[in-house]
Amino acid sequence: MSPQTTSRRRGRPTAPVLSRERITRAAIKIVRARDYRHLTMASLARELGVSTSALYNHVSSKRDLLVMIQDSLNGEIDCSSFGAKPWHEALRDWAVSYRLCFIRHTALIPVMAVLPVADSPRTLQMYERVARALDDAGIPGDQAVDVIVGIEALVFGAAYDASAPQNIFDPGGRADIAPVFARAAAQRPAGSRAAADRAFELALDALVDGLRRRFG
Structure with missing residues (x-):
């Protein structure tokens, strides 16, 4: 074997430079740092250090990229309570995990909240587990989807x-316009996250309790 041939083989990558997982991580990084409107195929190629044409060998379109992100994020949401707990308790656990996931990825909510679920296996698997638990509880299919949508509206x-x-x-200087509200707002716990958590727990409890009374 000639030295030239040996050199070529030694320098050849042992694995593809790109993978769908790496592309997804880079796309999420761009959105978290700069907002989802800055996520383009060109900006993603720059982040990955490859040409745009090389990126298209792995991702067919911007929509394909968004579905990859959707699938990755929804795969982080814990659905393990479904089948292990009563449906209303499992629904609550799911909502809590769902919110925590999107607290970490808030910049993606405007896209993920309205992105169709087609071609997103983990998203479909998540919805299937929820829908199956609601179906087992005797909740009609169309209303089960309404329950999912209602939970997601609260979560986002x-x-x-x-x-x-x-x-x-x-x-500010206009407490005179809304004195009762200003006094009430001043009584909230310090720290926006603590107040937000408490408000979420209150609304989630009310929603789940209401669903439980409605469906038995």
Whole structure:
């Protein structure tokens, strides 16, 4: 074997430079640092240190990329309580885990909240576990989907609220306009996250208790 051939083989990568997992991590990194509007195929290629054409060998479109992100994030959500606990307790555990996931990825909520679930296996598996538990509880299919949508509406809003500034309800110099509200807001616990957690727990308990009374 010639020295030239040996040199070529030694320098050849032993594994592909790109993988779907690496691409997904890089895409999430861009969104967390710069907002989802800055996530383009060109910016992602720069982040990965490859050409845009090389990236297209692994991702067919921007939508494909978003589905990869959706699948990755929803795979982090804990669904283990379904089948192990009563449906209403499992629903609560799921909502808590769901919110924690999107507190870490708040910048992606505007996209993930409205992205179709087609071609996202982990997302479909998650919904299947929830829907199966609700079906076993005798909740009609269309209303089961309404339950899922209602929980998600609370989760996404509450995830946003966790990053709200501590003084979001401070009336400034206009407490005279809303004196009762200003006094009530001043009584909330210090720290926006603590207040946000308490508000979420209150709303989640009310929602789940209401669903339990409605469906038995």
